[in-house]
Amino acid sequence: MSPGVGKTYRMLDEAHRLKAEGIDVVIGYLETHGRVETAQKSVGLEIIPRLETTRQGVKMTEMDTDAILQRSPQLILVDELAHTNIPDSPREKRYQDVEVLLDSGFDVHSTVNIQHIESLNDLVAQITGVVVRERIPDRLIEEADEVVVVDVTPETLQERLREGKIYAPEKINQALDNFFQRRHLVALRELALREVADNIEEDAIEGKVSCNIHERV
Numbered sequence: 001m002s003p004g005v006g007k008t009y010r011m012l013d014e015a016h017r018l019k020a021e022g023i024d025v026v027i028g029y030l031e032t033h034g035r036v037e038t039a040q041k042s043v044g045l046e047i048i049p050r051l052e053t054t055r056q057g058v059k060m061t062e063m064d065t066d067a068i069l070q071r072s073p074q075l076i077l078v079d080e081l082a083h084t085n086i087p088d089s090p091r092e093k094r095y096q097d098v099e100v101l102l103d104s105g106f107d108v109h110s111t112v113n114i115q116h117i118e119s120l121n122d123l124v125a126q127i128t129g130v131v132v133r134e135r136i137p138d139r140l141i142e143e144a145d146e147v148v149v150v151d152v153t154p155e156t157l158q159e160r161l162r163e164g165k166i167y168a169p170e171k172i173n174q175a176l177d178n179f180f181q182r183r184h185l186v187a188l189r190e191l192a193l194r195e196v197a198d199n200i201e202e203d204a205i206e207g208k209v210s211c212n213i214h215e216r217v
Contacts, residue, residue, distance in 0.1 A: 004166035014109065025074065027046065050064060063097055074107060077110075161180055
């Protein structure tokens with residue numbers, strides 16, 4: 001539903017479990033945002049070095065898709081699916097890099113916030129007043145083998161923010177007064193839960209699962 005819920009941590013935790021089961025897993029791209037717990041969770045997992053480029057004297061890095069293809073693992077972790085690549089990259093968006101990996105036969109675990117889904121972008125803007133520029137097509141969610149919602153209460157999320165676990169100290173008060181207002185988080189949480197519930201309902205309609213649960217007021 002929001003930055004800071006623990007998506008990346010959960011993805012890394014799952015990767016350790018799969019590695020213990022013998023799956024060849026690598027980190028294609030990891031963004032810790034300076035969070036110590038997240039960085040520590042990546043220890044013990046192979047990380048593919050990023051591709052480094054320099055633009056106007058500034059060093060920038062991106063996921064090295066070609067290096068991942070050459071490494072040829074079974075499972076690749078790719079953080080921040082909606083990210084826009086730096087100019088002159090082979091592909092404009094990270095999700096397009098992920099599609100290359102999927103088309104090559106690899107499994108991919110990735111992370112995304114609800115506000116980055118194209119069809120929900122306008123609704124999120126109405127809720128929060130924030131227009132998110134980086135988006136992914138809805139088909140990525142629809143085509144995914146599995147969608148997992150990483151859920152925490154708005155109160156927990158605000159507490160994480162105050163403790164400096166999401167943003168730098170100088171950004172905390174601004175975030176609490178804007179995007180991280182409780183009413184915003186409640187609405188975003190409901191939106192995320194409904195999105196996953198809709199996916200489950202579609203599976204039930206297609207006969208993939210048996211479900212007799214109906215919505216009631």
